[in-house]
Amino acid sequence: MSKDNKILEELTSKDYEHGWSVDLETDEAPIGLNEGIIRWISAKKEEPGWLLEWRLKAFNNWLTMTEPVWANVHYPKIDLQGLRYYSAPKKSNKPKSLDEIDPELLQIYERLGINLNEQKRLQGIAVDAVLDSVSVGTTFKETLSKLGIIFCSFSEAVHEHPELVKKYLGSVVPMTDNYYAALNSAVFSDGSFCYIPTGVRCPMELSTYFRINAANTGQFERTLIIADEGSYVSYLEGCTAPQRDENQLHAAVVEIYAAKNSEVKYSTVQNWYPGDKSGKGGIYNFVTKRGICAGDHSKISWTQVETGSAVTWKYPSCILKGDYSIGEFYSVAVTNNYQQADTGTKMIHIGKNTRSRIVSKGISAGRSQNSYRGQVQVMKRASNARNFSQCDSLLMGDRCGAHTFPYIDIQNPTAKVEHEATTSKIGEDQLFYCNQRGISTEDAVALIVNGYAKEVLNQLPMEFAVEAQKLLALTLEGSVG
Amino acid sequence: MLSIKNLHASIEGTPILRGINLEVKAGEVHAIMGPNGSGKSTLASVLAGREEYEVTEGEVVFQGKDLLELAPEDRAREGVFLAFQYPVEIPGVSTTNFLRTAVNQVREYRGLPALDAVKFLSVMKEKMKLVEIDQKLLSRSLNEGFSGGEKKRNEIFQMAMLEPTLSILDETDSGLDIDALRIVSHGVNTLKSDKTATIVVTHYQRLLDYIVPDYVHVLYNGRIVKSGTKELAMELEEKGYDWIKEEVNAASV
Ligand SMILES: Nc1ncnc2c1ncn2[C@@H]1O[C@H](COP(=O)(O)OP(=O)(O)OP(=O)(O)O)[C@@H](O)[C@H]1O
Numbered sequence: 001m002s003k004d005n006k007i008l009e010e011l012t013s014k015d016y017e018h019g020w021s022v023d024l025e026t027d028e029a030p031i032g033l034n035e036g037i038i039r040w041i042s043a044k045k046e047e048p049g050w051l052l053e054w055r056l057k058a059f060n061n062w063l064t065m066t067e068p069v070w071a072n073v074h075y076p077k078i079d080l081q082g083l084r085y086y087s088a089p090k091k092s093n094k095p096k097s098l099d100e101i102d103p104e105l106l107q108i109y110e111r112l113g114i115n116l117n118e119q120k121r122l123q124g125i126a127v128d129a130v131l132d133s134v135s136v137g138t139t140f141k142e143t144l145s146k147l148g149i150i151f152c153s154f155s156e157a158v159h160e161h162p163e164l165v166k167k168y169l170g171s172v173v174p175m176t177d178n179y180y181a182a183l184n185s186a187v188f189s190d191g192s193f194c195y196i197p198t199g200v201r202c203p204m205e206l207s208t209y210f211r212i213n214a215a216n217t218g219q220f221e222r223t224l225i226i227a228d229e230g231s232y233v234s235y236l237e238g239c240t241a242p243q244r245d246e247n248q249l250h251a252a253v254v255e256i257y258a259a260k261n262s263e264v265k266y267s268t269v270q271n272w273y274p275g276d277k278s279g280k281g282g283i284y285n286f287v288t289k290r291g292i293c294a295g296d297h298s299k300i301s302w303t304q305v306e307t308g309s310a311v312t313w314k315y316p317s318c319i320l321k322g323d324y325s326i327g328e329f330y331s332v333a334v335t336n337n338y339q340q341a342d343t344g345t346k347m348i349h350i351g352k353n354t355r356s357r358i359v360s361k362g363i364s365a366g367r368s369q370n371s372y373r374g375q376v377q378v379m380k381r382a383s384n385a386r387n388f389s390q391c392d393s394l395l396m397g398d399r400c401g402a403h404t405f406p407y408i409d410i411q412n413p414t415a416k417v418e419h420e421a422t423t424s425k426i427g428e429d430q431l432f433y434c435n436q437r438g439i440s441t442e443d444a445v446a447l448i449v450n451g452y453a454k455e456v457l458n459q460l461p462m463e464f465a466v467e468a469q470k471l472l473a474l475t476l477e478g479s480v481g
Numbered sequence: 482m483l484s485i486k487n488l489h490a491s492i493e494g495t496p497i498l499r500g501i502n503l504e505v506k507a508g509e510v511h512a513i514m515g516p517n518g519s520g521k522s523t524l525a526s527v528l529a530g531r532e533e534y535e536v537t538e539g540e541v542v543f544q545g546k547d548l549l550e551l552a553p554e555d556r557a558r559e560g561v562f563l564a565f566q567y568p569v570e571i572p573g574v575s576t577t578n579f580l581r582t583a584v585n586q587v588r589e590y591r592g593l594p595a596l597d598a599v600k601f602l603s604v605m606k607e608k609m610k611l612v613e614i615d616q617k618l619l620s621r622s623l624n625e626g627f628s629g630g631e632k633k634r635n636e637i638f639q640m641a642m643l644e645p646t647l648s649i650l651d652e653t654d655s656g657l658d659i660d661a662l663r664i665v666s667h668g669v670n671t672l673k674s675d676k677t678a679t680i681v682v683t684h685y686q687r688l689l690d691y692i693v694p695d696y697v698h699v700l701y702n703g704r705i706v707k708s709g710t711k712e713l714a715m716e717l718e719e720k721g722y723d724w725i726k727e728e729v730n731a732a733s734v
């Protein structure tokens with residue numbers, strides 16, 4: 001084995017840092033999936049009739065659908081009847097302030113390095129934390145509400161702002177969109193809701209932390225972000241899951257609606273449990289994320305740093321409907337050991353003079369498989385559409401794989417679509433050069449990888465970028481060699 | 482300071498170094514010359530600890546330590562610096578950022594506290610002057626798109642930042658224009674002291690006008706076949722290597 005491979009080996013055999021789970025008394029649904037369970041969830045959440053109807057419709061649609069098999073990922077069939085579809089931390093009264101939150105919950109967040117109280121307040125981040133299925137604490141609500149910004153759990157929005165939820169739910173990702181989106185629509189438990197009114201620039205980063213706690217719980221969040229005319233919001237999502245032997249399913253749906261002249265930046269740092277060194281355990285992450293630039297001159301930008309999960313299936317997309325609208329996708333996806341990721345984006349140009357930009361940086365180590373799948377579609381009406389795609393792959397060692405699947409579909413002759421792709425290896429030359437300057441191999445890997453991913457990391461808000469850099473280094477620790 | 486005894490090294494089973502002997506004392510400058518492919522860069526790489534080369538025989542002692550036992554990063558931390566003949570590009574990593582990591586890791590090894598950003602920048606400013614390197618270059622990705630001369634100047638800048646005990650300069654002169662050669666040589670001379678030593682690998686006498694060697698060695702076929710003083714370099718400049726090759730070949734028949 002070459003030196004590169006040896007170090008890769010060592011670095012990649014690092015254990016997952018967030019692997020622990022706290023025993024919270026949970027309020028859970030019986031195992032299995034049927035109409036009764038959906039009614040149970042809806043009743044538990046005291047939902048209005050129209051939402052139950054909507055769920056049931058989604059469920060009936062889902063029953064007619066089959067699991068997609070086109071992605072370049074392999075995993076044993078998931079026993080959807082063996083999962084529990086709802087699990088809430090038991091606590092009779094909903095917390096009204098941070099002081100009322102179960103101290104054990106707060107402890108979980110602290111161990112995650114998330115601090116719901118003063119620390120985040122000082123940093124100017126509003127946090128809405130989702131533990132298993134129920135949103136437990138939302139800070140900053142008051143400051144935001146003065147501006148007319150609504151940032152709350154999805155369940156709360158259902159009760160407080162039913163007209164908005166009714167209007168936009170399923171408008172970007174229809175319940176029939178795909179197998180997992182349909183499943184999510186039927187059983188979604190909670191998530192975040194965000195509305196920025198006309199002309200308002202959200203003064204702080206809105207942040208949600210998801211984490212999966214209970215065993216055998218599929219987590220199905222639902223996030224809905226609405227940016228009204230001329231508004232701006234930057235939204236952060238961070239995830240971790242404690243270590244578990246059985247694979248846990250996670251099938252979220254995120255919908256973004258951007259009205260005329262508005263801009264939404266959505267950043268994700270995902271570090272769910274990827275399974276152990278031998279490929280046992282880990283999260284299955286099958287997510288549908290989509291935004292629509294509904295109005296002219298609107299913009300949606302997705303930035304993601306994906307380091308976790310055993311299997312990832314995820315394509316944050318933009319529908320560029322408004323003229324002059326802009327869609328962006330910046331992604332770093334790292335896979336190590338036996339992880340598999342099939343991720344990318346779809347840019348659908350419908351409006352005139354629409355532009356999209358895709359920057360995808362894949363990093364594969366160990367025996368992992370990392371695929372980029374991107375679709376650029378230019379519709380008939382979309383004259384002068386522009387797309388630029390840059391898809392780079394970095395390989396560490398020689399047992400991993402990187403794959404690129406670009407699909408381009410152009411129906412308007414004025415479109416200009418550019419695609420560039422590179423594949424490189426962390427070279428022994430680079431590592432030796434660093435070593436010769438006194439830099440250890442692990443730090444050299446971190447340096448090289450962060451340099452490689454810089455264009456994407458630069459898109460993240462400052463605090464997140466630093467976290468993401470550390471995460472990249474951590475994920476690849478033990479992996480060069 | 483450095484003592485090389487009967488050093489043999491091979492790559493992928495092919496012997497390249499075939500019994501090198503060299504003693505370098507503190508305060509000295511040694512020049513190593515020799516035809517292309519004779520093993521000069523190989524010697525430099527073996528000293529720096531490149532693992533592709535297998536040392537099959539011999540020993541290297543550096544300041545009382547068995548150099549061959551040390552990992553490449555520890556050799557660097559002990560004070561061995563190699564200015565590469567072909568510096569490597571690292572996209573997305575600025576020279577500044579790279580050097581900050583390097584300097585602080587070296588300091589940590591030596592039990593010194595890390596330099597904070599302000600301290601680091603002020604040290605950098607001072608060293609930048611020494612080799613007249615532009616700030617703009619240092620904020621770009623390391624060596625990426627640098628001209629040949631810029632890369633070489635950057636190597637010496639790094640040397641200035643790391644303050645090594647033993648510097649090995651592998652053809653640092655190639656690619657430098659006339660002014661740059663003077664500036665870079667001046668930098669190297671300024672960094673010299675009676676506690677440090679320098680090994681310069683070069684093909685040309687010109688560099689040795691600036692960095693004056695105490696000894697000149699000719700490497701041929703993996704062995705030092707001739708050693709002398711700076712006059713030897715002038716003789717080589719004039720006559721080439723054929724006469725040495727002939728001497729060696731005659732002796733080995
Ligand atoms: N990976 C390799 N496999 C086989 N031979 C190699 C390898 N690397 C170097 N060599 C050979 O080792 C010999 C010595 O190379 P080296 O780079 O040390 O020469 P040099 O004296 O520095 O030459 P130059 O003056 O051209 O820089 C050359 O013949 C070279 O082809």
Ligand SMILES: [Mg+2]
Pocket residue numbers: 521522523566651652
């Ligand atoms: Mg050479």
